[in-house]
Amino acid sequence: MGVVKDRFKAKADASNVEIKDLIKEHGNKKIGEVTLAQAYQGMRGITGLVTETSLLDAQEGIRFRGYSIPELQEKLPKAPDGGEPLPEGLFFLMLLGELPTEDDVNHITNTWQRRSHVPNYVFATIDALPISAHPMTMFVTAVMALQTESNFAKEYAKGISKKDYWSSIYDDTMDLIARLPRIAAYIYRRKYKNNEHIQPNGLLDWAGNLAHMMGYEDESFKELMRLYMTIHADHEGGNVSAHTTHLVGSALSDPFLSYAAGMNGLAGPLHGLANQEVIKWIFEMQEELGTDDPTKEQIADYVQKTLAAGKVVPGYGHAVLRKTDPRFTAQMEFGKKHMPDDKLVNTVWKIYETVPPILQSLGKVKNPWPNVDAHSGALLVHFGLVEYEFYTVLFAVSRSLGVLASLCWDRALGFPLERPKSVTTESVKLWLEGKGQIWD
Numbered sequence: 001m002g003v004v005k006d007r008f009k010a011k012a013d014a015s016n017v018e019i020k021d022l023i024k025e026h027g028n029k030k031i032g033e034v035t036l037a038q039a040y041q042g043m044r045g046i047t048g049l050v051t052e053t054s055l056l057d058a059q060e061g062i063r064f065r066g067y068s069i070p071e072l073q074e075k076l077p078k079a080p081d082g083g084e085p086l087p088e089g090l091f092f093l094m095l096l097g098e099l100p101t102e103d104d105v106n107h108i109t110n111t112w113q114r115r116s117h118v119p120n121y122v123f124a125t126i127d128a129l130p131i132s133a134h135p136m137t138m139f140v141t142a143v144m145a146l147q148t149e150s151n152f153a154k155e156y157a158k159g160i161s162k163k164d165y166w167s168s169i170y171d172d173t174m175d176l177i178a179r180l181p182r183i184a185a186y187i188y189r190r191k192y193k194n195n196e197h198i199q200p201n202g203l204l205d206w207a208g209n210l211a212h213m214m215g216y217e218d219e220s221f222k223e224l225m226r227l228y229m230t231i232h233a234d235h236e237g238g239n240v241s242a243h244t245t246h247l248v249g250s251a252l253s254d255p256f257l258s259y260a261a262g263m264n265g266l267a268g269p270l271h272g273l274a275n276q277e278v279i280k281w282i283f284e285m286q287e288e289l290g291t292d293d294p295t296k297e298q299i300a301d302y303v304q305k306t307l308a309a310g311k312v313v314p315g316y317g318h319a320v321l322r323k324t325d326p327r328f329t330a331q332m333e334f335g336k337k338h339m340p341d342d343k344l345v346n347t348v349w350k351i352y353e354t355v356p357p358i359l360q361s362l363g364k365v366k367n368p369w370p371n372v373d374a375h376s377g378a379l380l381v382h383f384g385l386v387e388y389e390f391y392t393v394l395f396a397v398s399r400s401l402g403v404l405a406s407l408c409w410d411r412a413l414g415f416p417l418e419r420p421k422s423v424t425t426e427s428v429k430l431w432l433e434g435k436g437q438i439w440d
């Protein structure tokens with residue numbers, strides 16, 4: 001077994017013992033009261049999942065194994081001459097709960113380089129889709145085509161023991177993460193760059209190689225990709241993409257099937273597709289106003305118009321967060337460092353000053369502050385990546401790190417099939433009339 005794999009097994013064995021004791025002693029304690037409103041309204045605030053890789057605080061934002069984004073930027077190893085963390089290090093941290101050394105990160109980079117070969121039939125599958133297909137459709141289709149490579153599916157068919165599931169899940173995780181940059185870059189070059197493809201560079205890190213294969217050689221863009229891949233990787237377990245991956249995995253669907261399912265959720269406009277919606281919305285605003293440098297007053301009018309049309313302001317609001325997303329702030333800092341005078345980036349900052357009081361004044365929006373998607377597109381446009389339909393693919397590549405590290409833990413801890421109880425409105429009405437809980 002590999003070094004990281006051995007260490008993961010040791011951690012998982014210890015956690016299994018600890019959690020068994022915890023459930024034995026405290027399993028009957030209530031950790032939340034489920035209300036009727038929660039059942040009807042998206043299960044907000046119900047604590048009903050265990051996800052080891054990260055934890056979201058409504059006020060403070062995300063912490064990955066206890067570390068905030070600024071702490072990760074300081075503590076995780078960086079590329080030579082680079083200032084942003086290598087996402088390989090974040091994966092190591094999420095999987096093992098320990099900060100990696102430079103050697104640990106190099107080991108992951110090399111492992112992913114070694115496992116990165118994408119079979120030709122996957123590219124042929126992408127090519128079979130019309131060029132007009134959305135990049136996320138191409139992406140999940142490619143991941144599904146790659147499912148034929150699943151070690152777990154093959155091992156399961158042979159009849160392996162439950163206690164060995166984690167091993168081939170781990171191998172699938174490493175294979176899949178390793179191959180995603182190649183698949184993403186292929187889709188980008190096929191759809192937007194005349195089908196002219198760029199071979200991987202075996203000396204580059206995971207995110208740097210993605211930038212290279214997409215055709216972006218600027219060192220600042222590679223730095224942006226390292227930051228982007230780090231901050232989008234995980235947001236605890238209840239968000240649509242993480243929860244879906246976990247749920248589908250609980251049926252013992254392999255990591256390819258589970259991750260593809262999760263990414264279909266990421267492709268929704270209330271979740272990961274919001275990054276394309278933000279830039280689309282800003283471009284439409286620029287066109288309507290006839291300027292690429294709108295004033296705050298013009299932006300405020302446009303926001304009111306968006307709301308009056310019954311639409312949401314993309315990039316603002318969150319189901320859990322109640323303050324400015326630290327992932328927004330990290331990107332703002334990147335913008336101040338690398339492109340302080342960029343007009344589009346400055347527009348994003350003006351929107352930040354304009355939108356929250358307007359959303360607050362509606363009286364119903366629980367979080368008027370920007371989320372991660374409010375900023376990412378403007379940084380990408382700065383480097384020439386204007387094809388905004390592609391943005392969610394970048395989010396998906398990054399999200400693989402968190403949801404697949406979590407899937408390794410799900411199988412290592414033997415989490416069972418996920419199957420919450422549902423009720424009908426009819427049964428709820430009978431219960432409210434005092435006629436008993438017919439679901440008991």
Ligand code: AMX
Pocket residue numbers: 239269270271272274311312313314315316317318319320359364365366367371372373
């Ligand atoms: N613009 C306008 N109205 C908004 C709003 C926004 N940005 N955010 C919330 N609202 C509205 C809701 O639509 C809802 O209206 P309704 O009662 O008429 O249906 C009301 O405010 C209450 O919603 P909430 O409890 O504050 O939010 P939620 O938990 O139901 O939904 C989210 C959260 C993210 C879907 C919502 O804020 C939204 O639609 N934001 C815009 C899309 C977006 O940026 N999504 C990306 C989120 C981050 C991510 O997953 N990548």
